[in-house]
Amino acid sequence: MPWVIDGSNVLGRAGADLRGDDPKRQLVRLLASFARIKRTRVVCFFDGPEPASFAKTLGSVSIVFSGAVPADDLIVKRVSSGRGWSVVTSDRGCAARVQGRHVAVVSAEQFARELESLQRDEPADAEDWQAWFSDPKNRDRF
Numbered sequence: 001m002p003w004v005i006d007g008s009n010v011l012g013r014a015g016a017d018l019r020g021d022d023p024k025r026q027l028v029r030l031l032a033s034f035a036r037i038k039r040t041r042v043v044c045f046f047d048g049p050e051p052a053s054f055a056k057t058l059g060s061v062s063i064v065f066s067g068a069v070p071a072d073d074l075i076v077k078r079v080s081s082g083r084g085w086s087v088v089t090s091d092r093g094c095a096a097r098v099q100g101r102h103v104a105v106v107s108a109e110q111f112a113r114e115l116e117s118l119q120r121d122e123p124a125d126a127e128d129w130q131a132w133f134s135d136p137k138n139r140d141r142f
Contacts, residue, residue, distance in 0.1 A: 001104075002082075004075055005031065005044040006089035007063075009108035013090060014116070028058050030115045032131065035060035037118065043078060045071040059131040072097070079103050 011023050024046060035042045042061045050065035057063065066074050072094040079085045083102040089095055090108040099105060 001084050001086055002041040003035075003043070003086045003088065004078055004103075005042060005111070006071060006075060006087075006091060006094065006108065007044045007046040008071065009090045010088060010112050010115070013108040014112040024054070027115075028055075028061060028063055030118060031061045032059040033118055034115060045075050045078075047071045055135040057131075057135060 007024065007027055011027055014027075028044060031042050031044055034040075036059060040060065043064060044061060045064045045066060047066050047070065049067055054065070055063065064071075064074060072089075072091055075087060075089070075094060076097045079087060079098050079101055085098075085101075085103040086106055087095070087098050087103050088106045088108055088111040089098075095105045
């Protein structure tokens with residue numbers, strides 16, 4: 001079952017500082033571990049413009065920045081063309097808009113707790129690092 005993540009909601013519920021790109025990068029790395037462990041695909045949406053040095057993929061995770069459009073609108077559009085998605089959001093409006101579309105809605109709080117447990121239990125492996133460095137935008141980060 002593929003996942004659609006409201007990235008800003010998850011960061012907000014995890015208590016992360018939303019200024020800058022580092023919390024977003026950390027979330028994407030956790031999502032890559034989640035996707036690998038669960039053997040699934042993940043699309044993570046963030047509000048706002050794409051930073052110049054932010055990768056569009058990491059493993060089975062695709063990252064989408066919404067630009068001038070609200071990320072919620074892009075999330076609704078993404079799940080409207082299919083079935084079986086799990087949508088992670090705590091935005092009541094977004095949840096209401098996707099509810100009748102044969103998707104499961106998971107709260108950002110619940111999903112953040114699952115990611116935190118993964119972070120404690122699962123170190124990054126060679127596959128995660130290979131996926132990370134395969135994107136040229138990530139090569140100058142270290």
